Amino acid sequence: MxxxxxxxxxxxxxxxxxxxxxxxxxxxxxxxxxxxxxxxEGQTCCGQPAFNSGYQREAAAAARRFIELFESAExxxxxxxxxxxxxxxxxxxxxxxxxxxxxRAEAVGAKTFELTxxxxxxxxxxxxxxxxxxxxxxxxxxxxxxxxxIREPPRHLLRRVQELHLVEMDNSDSCCGFGGAFSVNYPxxxxxxxxxxxxxxxxxxxxxxxxxxIGCLMQIRGRLTRRKENIRVLHIAQILAAGExx
Amino acid sequence: MSAEEPSYSETARDxxxxxxxxxxxxxxxxxxxxxxxxxxxxxxxxxLRSRVKARRVETLAHLDRxxxxxxxxxxxxxxxxxxxxxxxxxxxxxxxxxxxxGVQRVVKGKSMLSAEIGIDAAFGAAGIEVLESDLGEFxxxxxxxxxxxxxxxxxxxxxxxxxxxxxxxxHIPYTDxxxxxTRAARKVLRHKLLTADMGLTxxxxxxxxxxxxxxxSNEGNIRMATTMPRLHVALMGMERIAATLEDQxxxxxxxxxxxxxxxxxxxxxxxGGPSKEGDPDGPEEFHLxxxxxxxxxxxxxxxxxxxxxxxxxxACLNICPVYGRIGGHAYHSPYSGPIGAxxxxxxxxxxxxxxxxxxxxxxxxxxxxCPVQIDLPRMLVxxxxxxxxxxxxxxxRPYNRIEALGYAIWWRIVGSRRFYETFLxxxxxxxxxxxxxxxxxxxxxxxxxxxTEGRDLPPLxxxxxxxxxxxxxxxxxxERGQQGAEERHHGQ
Numbered sequence: 098m099x100x101x102x103x104x105x106x107x108x109x110x111x112x113x114x115x116x117x118x119x120x121x122x123x124x125x126x127x128x129x130x131x132x133x134x135x136x137x138e139g140q141t142c143c144g145q146p147a148f149n150s151g152y153q154r155e156a157a158a159a160a161r162r163f164i165e166l167f168e169s170a171e172x173x174x175x176x177x178x179x180x181x182x183x184x185x186x187x188x189x190x191x192x193x194x195x196x197x198x199x200x201r202a203e204a205v206g207a208k209t210f211e212l213t214x215x216x217x218x219x220x221x222x223x224x225x226x227x228x229x230x231x232x233x234x235x236x237x238x239x240x241x242x243x244x245x246x247i248r249e250p251p252r253h254l255l256r257r258v259q260e261l262h263l264v265e266m267d268n269s270d271s272c273c274g275f276g277g278a279f280s281v282n283y284p285x286x287x288x289x290x291x292x293x294x295x296x297x298x299x300x301x302x303x304x305x306x307x308x309x310x311i312g313c314l315m316q317i318r319g320r321l322t323r324r325k326e327n328i329r330v331l332h333i334a335q336i337l338a339a340g341e342x343x
Numbered sequence: 344m345s346a347e348e349p350s351y352s353e354t355a356r357d358x359x360x361x362x363x364x365x366x367x368x369x370x371x372x373x374x375x376x377x378x379x380x381x382x383x384x385x386x387x388x389x390x391l392r393s394r395v396k397a398r399r400v401e402t403l404a405h406l407d408r409x410x411x412x413x414x415x416x417x418x419x420x421x422x423x424x425x426x427x428x429x430x431x432x433x434x435x436x437x438x439x440x441x442x443x444x445g446v447q448r449v450v451k452g453k454s455m456l457s458a459e460i461g462i463d464a465a466f467g468a469a470g471i472e473v474l475e476s477d478l479g480e481f482x483x484x485x486x487x488x489x490x491x492x493x494x495x496x497x498x499x500x501x502x503x504x505x506x507x508x509x510x511x512x513x514h515i516p517y518t519d520x521x522x523x524x525t526r527a528a529r530k531v532l533r534h535k536l537l538t539a540d541m542g543l544t545x546x547x548x549x550x551x552x553x554x555x556x557x558x559x560s561n562e563g564n565i566r567m568a569t570t571m572p573r574l575h576v577a578l579m580g581m582e583r584i585a586a587t588l589e590d591q592x593x594x595x596x597x598x599x600x601x602x603x604x605x606x607x608x609x610x611x612x613x614x615g616g617p618s619k620e621g622d623p624d625g626p627e628e629f630h631l632x633x634x635x636x637x638x639x640x641x642x643x644x645x646x647x648x649x650x651x652x653x654x655x656x657x658a659c660l661n662i663c664p665v666y667g668r669i670g671g672h673a674y675h676s677p678y679s680g681p682i683g684a685x686x687x688x689x690x691x692x693x694x695x696x697x698x699x700x701x702x703x704x705x706x707x708x709x710x711x712x713c714p715v716q717i718d719l720p721r722m723l724v725x726x727x728x729x730x731x732x733x734x735x736x737x738x739x740r741p742y743n744r745i746e747a748l749g750y751a752i753w754w755r756i757v758g759s760r761r762f763y764e765t766f767l768x769x770x771x772x773x774x775x776x777x778x779x780x781x782x783x784x785x786x787x788x789x790x791x792x793x794x795t796e797g798r799d800l801p802p803l804x805x806x807x808x809x810x811x812x813x814x815x816x817x818x819x820x821x822e823r824g825q826q827g828a829e830e831r832h833h834g835q
Contacts, residue, residue: 108808115803121808147750151727151728152728162758272664277704280793284796288798
């Protein structure tokens with residue numbers, strides 16, 4: 098895979114419907130690199146909400162649909178660690194009793210990448226010529242860091258952004274309390290967790306918190322605005338696409 | 344969950360509002376949880392954990408044989424071994440023994456299993472005095488409370504509370520000085536340990552090859568409880584066994600590091616039978632009660648067998664962000680934290696403890712810190728799977744038919760591009776009355792209210808990404824690709 102390999106965009110449902118600007122930022126990043134893009138328009142949801150809640154039949158149906166839609170792609174890139182974890186790790190589990198589908202799931206999983214992983218580990222790009230003035234702290238989302246083991250690529254990319262000062266918050270990799278349906282089913286616990294996260298963000302002195310998973314960012318931003326805290330929340334794609342200087 | 348028992352969420356709220364608990368748990372997690380992760384990174388042999396895990400699973404695969412070997416070893420030394428299929432069987436064996444031997448006072452070493460089977464209540468009903476000899480357990484018992492952590496039972500109390508409790512119950516002048524409090528407890532415990540008829544302990548690990556059980560402690564109470572009374576009864580979960588001495592050594596190392604960042608605990612007691620003639624001390628009788636109480640069923644299910652590899656070090660409690668906020672009482676079980684969330688439903692009923700299966704974010708911290716790398720998040724999802732559709736094999740009823748219907752409808756929507764787009768466009772229209780002047784959704788009705796109770800929600804975008812793609816990107820895709828390539832070429 099290289100800069101000429103066409104990328105099929107896998108734009109998770111939350112980005113598609115609530116944060117389309119993140120998807121657009123991704124398009125700008127790949128445009129700048131000259132990577133040819135495709136967007137399979139039949140895509141909807143990868144099935145993660147159903148899977149995490151135990152509804153494996155529905156999740157498997159969504160997985161099957163995703164596999165059929167994306168298996169002809171050369172490479173698939175998504176701006177979300179948890180969706181990639183779903184495809185790469187949980188799709189094969191869903192088809193453990195069906196060798197044929199399992200093999201297809203594994204093949205799709207092997208060519209599905211999270212955005213920063215694709216940029217840094219696959220393309221070997223860290224400097225995207227982005228400019229972002231300000232102090233930024235990075236929230237490590239759970240599935241990105243622990244399930245996929247992607248800890249450094251986002252930091253490599255952020256360190257190369259001009260005028261951006263990256264500071265680490267305490268417990269950057271501890272959960273923000275989102276957890277999909279958990280956040281709605283157990284709001285008190287979820288809020289206590291996000292408050293802990295926000296306190297660490299505030300303590301870091303950063304004016305902007307950045308992450309690679311829109312679920313976490315929605316949780317953090319939703320709580321920040323409710324608490325009337327003046328902190329910006331951005332997806333990493335938005336920072337990497339900011340202020341072209343080439 | 345029984346009708347009179349408060350729910351997970353209700354008890355969790357108590358924990359969240361308990362400032363003392365919040366302080367203690369933060370201290371514990373900052374030190375022990377992170378410390379355990381650091382300890383694993385610093386292991387001289389990075390494969391140790393996966394090797395030990397593999398051995399543990401292998402041992403579980405022929406548990407019957409290793410347990411027989413253990414029993415043979417202990418019987419050969421004059422000890423007695425009883426296999427209890429249920430909590431009731433275990434309790435009645437111990438109680439019968441106590442009655443036959445005229446036991447009036449029992450001192451306990453820390454044992455989660457004793458709480459699981461409810462032996463204290465059984466002793467109480469028989470008029471036999473039971474006293475905890477582990478300091479934390481002693482405090483909890485004195486307070487009439489239950490442990491809130493596997494290793495640190497009274498983590499929910501601070502020294503001021505303990506000072507008041509001791510002043511009240513032990514009739515000493517109030518102090519919050521830990522050494523003074525410890526001395527006061529020691530004075531009581533020492534007397535009871537010297538006058539008890541039976542020592543009742545748990546079993547951290549057993550070893551089949553050598554035919555002994557192993558107990559770790561930092562207070563010396565285990566040594567006394569296993570040697571001073573004339574009877575020693577050890578309760579052992581049937582999975583807590585190492586096949587070989589070498590396995591036991593490795594497990595012991597992981598246990599004490601995972602639990603308290605110790606290379607080895609202050610005391611390690613190996614017990615293989617009663618005292619022999621000429622021994623300076625030791626009990627006249629040693630009984631090992633090996634308890635199943637639902638473990639066979641877990642062992643028989645390949646999906647959950649892995650949870651029996653647990654060595655109850657408590658490391659997952661020391662890192663879990665949910666446990667770290669709500670504390671142990673919300674789990675309504677001797678086993679709290681992530682391990683409790685999996686093992687309690689499996690032992691006591693999946694429907695009864697549905698909240699434990701559902702009340703986590705699947706963040707994966709527990710899997711990362713576990714000394715034997717148990718994949719608890721995977722099993723939480725497997726438990727939710729059983730709740731979703733029901734499972735006769737585990738006597739699980741579908742948890743919530745409305746939720747199930749919701750996901751069936753969800754699939755109808757995401758299963759078709761046309762339905763998905765139409766549905767979202769309708770939602771975009773319907774959201775208008777809920778969207779505030781600053782462009783945020785501040786209050787949602789019904790289920791969604793769980794979100795907006797403390798958070799804002801972004802409204803659905805005026806144009807979804809798919810719409811923007813169609814309008815702005817799709818058509819000039821090739822051109823843009825070439826342009827980008829040229830820019831890159833010039834930049835080089």
